[in-house]
Amino acid sequence: MNDTRRVNIAKQHPASYKALTALNEEVQQTMAAVGLDPLLVELLKIRASQINGCAFCLRMHVRDALQMGESPDRIAVLPGWEETDYFSETDRAALRLTEAVTRVADGHVSDEDYNAAAAVLTEDQVSALIWLAIVMNAFNRLAIASRYTVAG
Template structure:
């Protein structure tokens, strides 16, 4: 694999701005009352769609440390086919998928209406910002080809 420029270190001001946006999105999610596990699920599902191994590893570990179940993480790519997720979680995951795949349906009225039946306006906004930020981080990691290798057991 050809080594790439790490765009985060090459342009630290832009990367710091993204980190600040991420922190603001996290604060908004907390203020909206989103469960920290749902926040991680949104990040993981977004990263699954984008195929970002670096962010998947990081946020899966974060979710497990926060108490997320391995079963829910295992079925997350097929969340719509399971009974593991609550109606608000399903609405948030559907919205995150629609935002990540914006070129497909431009976040359809149906997707928005589903979210609006289960989430407050503040929560919809928080999920949207979390997803937007995660998409940006995925693109930074993928473009820079952040290394993802197995770690030796300790």
């Protein structure tokens, strides 16, 4: 990895970071209000961070998920979720939509991906899930662009 120092944009523009964290808090409250499982919410954060390659967010959300009681096996197979029986139909729909939002540059959010989520989630849950993916992707980009330190 390149050792070039980067500006920590969260510290450089604290009002912008404060606005992002306020949005994150609102989204977390919404996730709870619409009845999405907190363990699923953590898995969605992990999955977006895996796709984006954000080591800082991965470390944080894997630790959070384990502390909340998530199975190490489910976390371990998350990149291959489609190949396992560890995930419910709701989990699969949420993971699929989160991946589509995270990979929006690869073909937008297809009707197929959206409809798979809409078939098992309420409109409020779909909306909250999309907001979660948006916020998680923003945090991933903030940490990656600023090269947040992740050391052993």
